[in-house]
Structure formats: structure tokens, C-alpha cells
Amino acid sequence: MSGAGGGGQGSRTTLPVVGWVVSGVGHDGGMARNGRSDGQSVKAARRAEVALPELVAWEGGGLEPDGDYDGLEFADLDLSGQEAVGARFMDCALRRCALDGAGLVKARVLDSVLAGVRGVGVDLAGASLRDVELVDARLGGVQLHGAVLERVLVRGGKIDYLNLRQARLRDVVFEGCVLVEPDFGGAVLERVEFRDCALRGMDVTGARLVDVDLRGAVELGVARGVESLAGAVISPSQLFDLAPVLAAQLGVRVVA
Template sequence: MVRRAAGRAGGPGRAGGPVKGARRPEVRLPPLEPHEGSALEPDGDYDGLEFRERDFAGQDGGGARFMDCALTGCALDETRLHHARVLDSVLTGVRGVGTDLAESALRDVELVDARLGGVQLHGSVLERVLIRGGKIDYLNLRRARLKDVVFEGCVLVEPDFGGARLERVEFVDCVVKGADLTAATLVDVDLRRAAELDVARGVDRMAGAVISPAQLLDLAPVLAAALGVRVLGEVGEI
């Protein structure tokens, strides 16, 4: 069961208007039963279950539905969850490389202290999702749709938002290294509280985002390069 919190309005956004804050999920799980099965099943239906310290490496749960579930300390190396639906659930301390969640749907989900690499979420839909703590390397969100998503206190290394649509997305106290925004669409994206912000590609797609004055100075070199502006010293200056 989920109760949804209203987002906060921030400072001025596009055209001087207020920034629409993301609505965070507030997941309240019912009493859970431990999952007794030995493996995930394609198109499996998991409702009100707790998965604790399970090793799902290499398993196929494509098309599965997880509702009112808790996954704690589970291994997801090369786990296939293509077209999965994760609803009203909490994932804590999950870890793995190459987890395939392509074209999945995540709604009212909390992902806490994850350690993931090469996660495939391209073409997925994320709505009211909180990603808090942990580190995710090479997160693939190409052509995904993110609405009311908060990245908080986490480290994102080379996240790929190519062709994605981000609406009411916040980055809070997190480190973003080498982000790719190529062909992305941003609406009410608040980057001001990111602890570190590095955009490797697609800086020209940042219309619709809000940054701080300090971040503007940090991004000046890539903004100048995107505009084809050369920055030189005064004539005769060494």
C-alpha cells in the first residue's frame, strides 16, 4: 500500500516560473510472507513477499510482476527482468552487474543502497521512484520515461539518458559523473542540489533544467564547446 507525498515547489524554472517538485513514493508494506520458491519464473506473479539474501544471478524473471514486495540483499547479476513490473515495493542493498530491466515499469518504488553496474533500463517507465544511497555504474536509461523520480545521496557513473524524457526529476546530494543527455527532453529537472555534476554529452539539451550559479561556472567549458565558442585570453596575453 502506498501513500503519495506531494512534491515541493522550488525556485524559478523555465520562463521564470516555479520548479515543480517531484512527488516521492511513501511505501508502506503490508505484513510480508517469505518467498519460498527456489528461482524466479518468467511471467511470475509475486505479491506481498519478502526476498531476503537470495541469489538470482543468471535467472529469468522476464515479464514478472512484483507488488508490495521487499527485496533485501539480493544478488541480481545478469538477472533477466525484461518487461517486469515492480509496484509499491522496496529494494534494499541489492547488487549485481548486467541486470536486465529493459522496457520495465517501476511505480512507487524505493531503491536503497544499491550496488549495481550496467543496469539496463532502456525503454522503461519510472514513476514516483526514489533512488537513495549506493552506487550505480553505467545506468542505461536510453529512451526511458522518468516522472517524479528522485536521485538522493547516490553516485551515478556515466548514466545514459539518451533520448529519455525526464519530468519532475530531482538530484539531491548525489554525484553525477559523465552524464549523457543526447536527444533527451527535460521538464522541471532540478539539479541545484547535486553534490557534483558532470555532463559529458548533450549539454545542449538542458533546457528545462535548473542549475545553481556555481554549477553554471563548472559547466561553462562544455557549454562553450557546445556553442562553438572559443575562450581565449586578451590579445598579447600569455
């Protein structure tokens, strides 16, 4: 956006210390145009659009390592403790299933919907999720470190202690959900949006962010790694919320 002199519109406020862009207010107090930072547009995430075919109800026994599951519906099942390392789920739906302690290391979940799933300690380390919708989940201690998420929508629900260390997220949208102490340490986030969701105690230590839009987060709490928020876009009110963490990072004492 042009921010030439003479009382015209101001350019966006940028934090040179950490490379954030504060969107919404120009230097002259006017509203900045949404979606632009330093003359460049903030690229929006491409949302997952899952169109499931007619599904067949799963009537098998337990899941199997390297299993191949195509066009199936898993509904109201207890899959706790199942071991399906390296399994592939394509055009599948998991609805209201219990997943406590399920071992899905390096699984591939493609063009699928997970709705109302619940569980603690689900292990998806090194998994690949592409064109996936995760809706109204109630999960805790999910292991997704080293995973690859592409065109994933997480809508509603609550996830505690989500481990995404060293993961790669591209075109991921978190919408209307609560994330308690999510760990993005060392992860790469590209075109990731947080809409109407709460982020509590987030760790972004060593993360690399590109076109990450935090403006829609109704709660933004950063416990560690505030210096790694370069590449993120925040709102003016969020800047005030983050001021204590930023001051601590800079070694600034605020004395009344």
C-alpha cells in the same frame, strides 16, 4: 517573481542558448527566490511513499517468466542469472540480494522496496517501476532503456553505467547516490530531482526535460548532450562548472 525596475529584486538569469534556468542569483546580485523560473514555479517531484504490508518470506525456487509475486520478502538470496521476463512484483521487498545478470525484461515492480541489492548486468529493459524505493544499491550496467519510472526514489549507493535511453521518468528523486556515466539519451524526464548526489559523465543527448532540478547535485558532469539540458534548473556554481562544455558546444575558444 516581480523584477520591476528601480533597484528591486532582479529576475533570474536564463541561458537563452540552451534554455536552462540558473537559480539563486538575480541580475542585481540579490538572491532569487527558490523554485521559480521566468515567473513559473519549478514543480517538485512527488516522492514515492511505500508502506509494505506484513511480508511472507519467499521459499520458492527460481524466479519464473510472467511470475506473479505479491507480498513477499526476498532476503539474502542469490538471484543471479534468474529469468523473470514479464514478472510482476507487488508489495515486495528485495533485501541484500545478488542480481548479476538477472533477466527482468518488461517486469513490473509496484509498491516495493529494493534495499542493498547488488549486481552487474541486470536487464530491466522495458520494465515498469511505480512507487518503488531503491536504497543503497551497488549496481553496474543496469539496462533500463525504454522503461517507465513513476514515483521512484533512488537513495544512497552507487550505480555505474545506468542505461535509461528512451525511458520515461516522472516524479523520480535521486538522493545521496553516485551515478557514473548515466545515459539519459532520448529519455523524457518530468519532475526529476537530484539531491546530494554525484553525476559523472552524464549523457543527455536528445533528452526532453521538464521541471528537472539539478541544483542539489554535489557533482554535475555532462559528457554529451549539454544542448539538451533545456528544461533543467541549475545553480550559479554549476553554471561555472559547465562552462567548458558549453563553450565547446558553441565552438568558443577560451584563450588566456
